[in-house]
Amino acid sequence: MHTTFTINGEAHDLEADARTTLLDALRQHLNLTGTKKGCDHGQCGACTVIVNGRRINACLTLACMHDGDEITTIEGLGSPEAMSAMQEAFVTHDGFQCGYCTAGQICSATAMLDEVAQGWPSHVTDDLENGVQLTNEEIAERMSGNLCRCSAYPGIVKAIRDAADGIAE
Template identity: 65%
Template sequence: MSLPLSHEISRREVVTAAAVGVAAAGLPPAVGGQAAGSSGSLPLSLTVNGEHRRLDLDTRVTLLDALREHLHLTGTKKGCDHGHCGACTVLVNGVRINACLSLAAMHDGDEVTTIEGFGRPDRLHPMQAAFIAHDAFQCGYCTPGQICSAVAVLAEIEAGVPSHATGDLAAPMTLSSGELRERMSGNICRCGAYSNIADAVVDVAGRP
């Protein structure tokens, strides 16, 4: 039995209704005029490489994306984005962290140092110069994180921070390649330049 004309539904109407339903199902429900799950923005003040910067960021933005996408400091690299490779290593108040695992909102008032803050082409940081002298990179993608981590390693040893794995503490003048490899194990070099990286860092550690 055919339906009255007013109740007949065309194929186009069925497809359109289904598409609208699927799209609506993918949207979070609105709460107070704002989609649920949206955290809004937050004013943020950072000192980055000695320069005071003010940002207004979504609270879900990572420190890595804040540096790269909002401050355009692209020396800090996005590798795995899961804290496994160390390409995004930066220093926060002198302590090395994976910027991809930390929300920018957690660092209001902090001092952040990226690879851009270590030296200039005409005045390289000693660690940067050592990496060049020892050919401690190939593709170079991991190098900014490696250098940031290496600088922090020497600062940790000088401050008396023992190795997390062994509890050992070596004087910078006698830093062994083995201890250095353990301390730098969070920084992955997919090109396999580990020996040259170790040589560069030990070289800097042994300087007066």
């Protein structure tokens, strides 16, 4: 099946079986291996990418469903020479140990801050009238779809808070 999408600002044409997941298309067909395959069941978040501004698990969606979409992977957020604010914060605050979940964590956290900026409430948002307060409970709820088997959560939360403060300035 033929699919055309924009990935990290670059147009891509893909000819792949209609059953190919977006994750497998990125990794195996387009050689964008920053996005990781963890559980392959949408339970760990290692494969999180941003599609049209929303974070999704790439293992749970078919590539052909994204014809015409804008997709951002970890490679599109920054590079070692020019990291995004979130990537820099993860390095500064040791928001990783083995690094396997880190790409998904960073993509998810980046999109999560956009959700907060747009005023989207979560299940634990207390005040729906005065905007979302980025408490530890709010961050934990919003990032609950991304697991870290190494338990680097304190560094991840510090990184998100640091990146959020940098955006607010």
